[in-house]
Amino acid sequence: MQLGKGMVSRAYLENGIVSKQYLTPFHKYSPRNIESHWKNEVKALKLLKGKNHFPQLISVDPANRIIYMSYCGDPLSKENLPKDWKKQCKEIEKTLCSLDIYPQDFIGKDANPNPPYNKNIHIKGGVIYLIDFGIWSAKHTSGFNTITDIIKQLA
Ligand SMILES: Nc1ncnc2c1ncn2[C@@H]1O[C@H](COP(=O)(O)OP(=O)(O)O)[C@@H](O)[C@H]1O
Ligand SMILES: [Mg+2]
DSSP, X not given: OEEEEOSSEEEEEETTEEEEEEOSOGGGGTTSOHHHHHHXXXXXXXXXXXXXXXXXXXXXXXXXXXXXXXXXXXXXXXXXXXXXXXXXXXXXXXXXXXXXXXXXXXXXXXXXXXXXXXXXXXXXXXXXXXXXXXXXXXXXXXXXXXXXXXXXXXX
């Protein structure tokens, strides 16, 4: 089943596992710089291994630019927003800060006015998951949207 069709990748769900394949060839799509998105995502998922609230890396197929990872449920909506979202957001921010991962791809409701507002925040079994680590910075920059900022707009 196809989950997503972005500018630089396709995501599929098969047998409970997500495969995200980056498009080829890399150079054709610059300046979007698919190769750097690919590298960023693999790096982040390696750092996030064993951490709650993030997809778990299963394996990487560099020859075909495929990332296999655990499935993180459905996009966040008003309906599936867990009651303890503030607590979960704090946990998420603590983990990201400790690893110096600042996702840059969490646009707010203003930029994305229709549900699910932000397709990079998912919910599975009442647990918030952040996905899509193609664009992130190792430095905290001004104007950075935290997960709390984003979800606040919905709650
Ligand atoms: N691990 C995952 N669990 C559940 N859904 C996922 C997962 N990875 C991707 N998806 C779905 O596929 C879509 C596209 O994947 P994403 O990593 O956000 O790539 P893109 O760079 O195209 O935005 C997401 O919006 C999400 O709905
Ligand atoms: Mg995305």
